[in-house]
Amino acid sequence: MGKEEVIVKETVEDVTKELASLVEKEANEAIQSRGKFIIGLSGGSLVNFLAAGLPTISTDWSLWHVLFCDERVVPFDSDDSTFGVYRRQLKSNGGALPLTESQFLCVDPALDADTAAADYAAKVSALLGPGRAPRCDLLLLGMGPDGHTCSLFPGHALLSVTDRAVAAITDSPKPPPARVTLTLPAVNAARAAVFAMAGAGKADMVRRVLRDREPLPAALVQPTDGRLVWILDQAAAAKL
Numbered sequence: 001m002g003k004e005e006v007i008v009k010e011t012v013e014d015v016t017k018e019l020a021s022l023v024e025k026e027a028n029e030a031i032q033s034r035g036k037f038i039i040g041l042s043g044g045s046l047v048n049f050l051a052a053g054l055p056t057i058s059t060d061w062s063l064w065h066v067l068f069c070d071e072r073v074v075p076f077d078s079d080d081s082t083f084g085v086y087r088r089q090l091k092s093n094g095g096a097l098p099l100t101e102s103q104f105l106c107v108d109p110a111l112d113a114d115t116a117a118a119d120y121a122a123k124v125s126a127l128l129g130p131g132r133a134p135r136c137d138l139l140l141l142g143m144g145p146d147g148h149t150c151s152l153f154p155g156h157a158l159l160s161v162t163d164r165a166v167a168a169i170t171d172s173p174k175p176p177p178a179r180v181t182l183t184l185p186a187v188n189a190a191r192a193a194v195f196a197m198a199g200a201g202k203a204d205m206v207r208r209v210l211r212d213r214e215p216l217p218a219a220l221v222q223p224t225d226g227r228l229v230w231i232l233d234q235a236a237a238a239k240l
Helices: 012-034 046-056 082-091 113-128 200-211
Strands: 003-009 037-041 064-068 070-072 138-141 166-169 179-182 192-197 227-233
Touching: 003 012, 012 037, 012 046, 012 138, 012 192, 012 227, 046 082, 046 138, 064 082, 064 113, 070 082, 113 166, 113 179, 200 227
Parallel strands: 003 227, 037 064, 037 138, 138 192, 192 227
Antiparallel strands: 070 179, 166 179
């Protein structure tokens, strides 16, 4: 099992700075060691942290490859499209992040969920190599109020999938129902996985995952040979 670290910062701004510093370090180490940096992004509040923090870092952006920990099978111009959100909030944010669309591995929204998952799995394999557990350098994960992460929901059959890196879900309890997600073997193959969150609204679930160790999806993120880092503000960590 890899190493777990919980970092508690005073404010939301401090969480943003800590996350940006970690991403910068992981990116530059990956580029130095392997000539490229492969990062997986999630949606939700993480977008705001990255929009504020990433423009401050120093890295060779041309060597970044960006994939998504999960994605909704909706058009890119939908508010539910994670890629669409990043394209609006980050990539087009005054040119602060010089990433091109070709650096993003995107789920094809023109396909049904099963076909989109197979297509996305092929893209991931082309970048990372074949297998059920391709190794990303860094995954930035979110956690929902039910303890879900990626599109892996409590009690769902996808939690037991072990034979593939990417799977479709058509009955997501949180709309929209059709999604494509990394599976736990792919998540736990990462060199580093990070949860960053802030606010009192996260405190109960943070306690349930980190202190009580309930077997919720977020608690099942345990990189087998990598780092697991939780970056919390004081409000989110209040019940630990």
